[in-house]
């Protein structure tokens with residue numbers, strides 16, 4: 245269960261055990277190596293480490309045993325050969341781009357990705373001549389049409405935020421491979437407990453560990469998972485440029501991973517109960533949750549995922565004033581744009597996460613003024629429903 249991936253173990257076992265290497269102290273739980281650098285027995289050993297002739301740690305920007313345990317555990321959970329941890333989810337996306345792209349290269353990206361991912365392509369990577377096209381997540385003809393000779397990878401986030409649209413990962417990966425591109429999947433919303441993109445044909449998985457991998461809203465971090473060779477330049481970039489994960493955060497994420505399967509199951513059960521209830525409320529026009537038979541990609545979700553996770557969006561009658569009144573009326577839900585926390589959260593996408601895009605773009609993306617996104621936490625589902633019910637009265 246140590247360094248070697250063992251695909252024969254189930255995800256629950258890997259989440260608790262994979263990657264742990266005990267020190268001479270024989271500790272039961274993973275130790276936290278809060279040290280910036282490592283010492284050598286003598287000058288010759290230092291030289292051998294720097295030359296790479298002897299494996300071992302040098303400096304925590306490069307490698308750290310606690311970070312390494314997190315990387316190995318997550319790699320095994322995703323069914324990948326290797327994982328490179330980063331200081332945030334955005335650092336994982338940037339590192340992937342820096343490793344795979346050069347000026348003039350092109351990326352095709354689903355238009356409904358995390359807002360900062362859009363900013364990264366539009367504002368920063370474009371400065372270095374990296375080009376991008378955004379396409380509707382479920383329009384496979386548009387994906388294929390957008391591919392150019394310079395396209396290096398397709399970048400997809402499924403389910404999407406905030407409307408929980410689902411893309412067929414196997415189909416998109418086939419399109420990518422047909423055109424000699426890679427397929428990169430941001431698996432933040434479902435985690436390996438509910439979706440395994442690499443098994444579906446994707447080449448690289450991205451995580452914001454900040455969300456469900458931590459699961460308790462404490463730390464910011466990220467990760468890239470894929471083949472051993474493919475991740476070598478990602479490791480090289482993190483080592484040189486420094487968006488490394490802190491050992492303390494890695495240690496917190498290791499604690500989070502132990503309960504990942506249990507938490508994702510609990511988030512999903514509560515979210516389904518809340519979504520089914522919301523669908524029956526007269527002031528609610530529409531509910532977006534892949535676990536509902538009314539969801540346009542419900543069948544695909546059932547085939548591709550082992551569950552539907554904790555994110556729900558719904559549209560209330562009365563536009564922004566009504567949506568704001570509902571948000572101001574809840575008592576349990578926290579008003580915050582973060583998600584994947586044990587604490588349920590509520591947000592108004594049109595005026596927070598998606599305020600920068602034009603009203604026309606918002607309308608095209610289905611982000612109406614009455615749309616509310618909730619991340620269902622681990623509180624009691626009846627309490628959450630009662631909370632939404634009393635808040636709905638005030639709109």
Ligand SMILES: *Cc1c(COP(=O)(O)O)cnc(C)c1O
Nearest residue numbers: 332333334358430432452454465
């Ligand atoms: C939050 C998030 C990110 C960015 O992660 P950070 O840890 O905040 O940098 C990327 N993708 C998705 C889907 C996210 O939800």
